[in-house]
Amino acid sequence: MNIFRLVGDLSHLLAIIILLLKIWKTRSCAGISGKSQILFAIVYTSRYLDLPNFVSMYNTLMKIVFIAASYATVYLIYMKFKATYDHNHDTFRVEFLVLPSFVLALLINHDFTVLEVLWTFSIYMESVAILPQLFMVSKTGEAESITSHYLFALGSYRALYILNWIYRYTTEDHYDLIAIVAGIVQTVLYCDFFYLYITKVLKGKKLQLPA
């Protein structure tokens, strides 16, 4: 465990909490892509099937929190606050993300076993899971500040993981090429958003895309 990974994990945790609190406090999931949240639930489920493979208390606890929070979020969007779900703007075709991620996981993995292929699938899936949400923001042309904070925390997490991987490569000689490449793709997808966040949201303006 190094500082980059710890801050990355905390940023990830913060993102999930921000989203749950936003939906709970406003009693609304307006502006949130339910499709992205379903993809994240799929990501955590397929990745943390290795939960019985004990690494540390920290690891186990975080995995359980991520899985539970992702299902809670999906429940809030599709059940409890269904009436506020903006499905007309959540039109990204997720099969274009799920199927290629799965096929790629079958082709490029560390080991051709069920758990390993599912872990690899979750890594590929995670790298693009935010696309329905970003698509929704670009379609409506704006995002609430709280949604922007959520996206910033979620995007920062993988960027911090890249620093963690560089650190681990230099200090432990440990690296996982699948995670690294997917993590870079994931971070690059947020770049446009990061730019808007820094130039607009941090200056107190609403995140609005130029018409």
Next chain:
Amino acid sequence: KSTLSSHDEL
């Protein structure tokens, strides 16, 4: 080589 047991990250 990465194996399942080396997936020590989240």
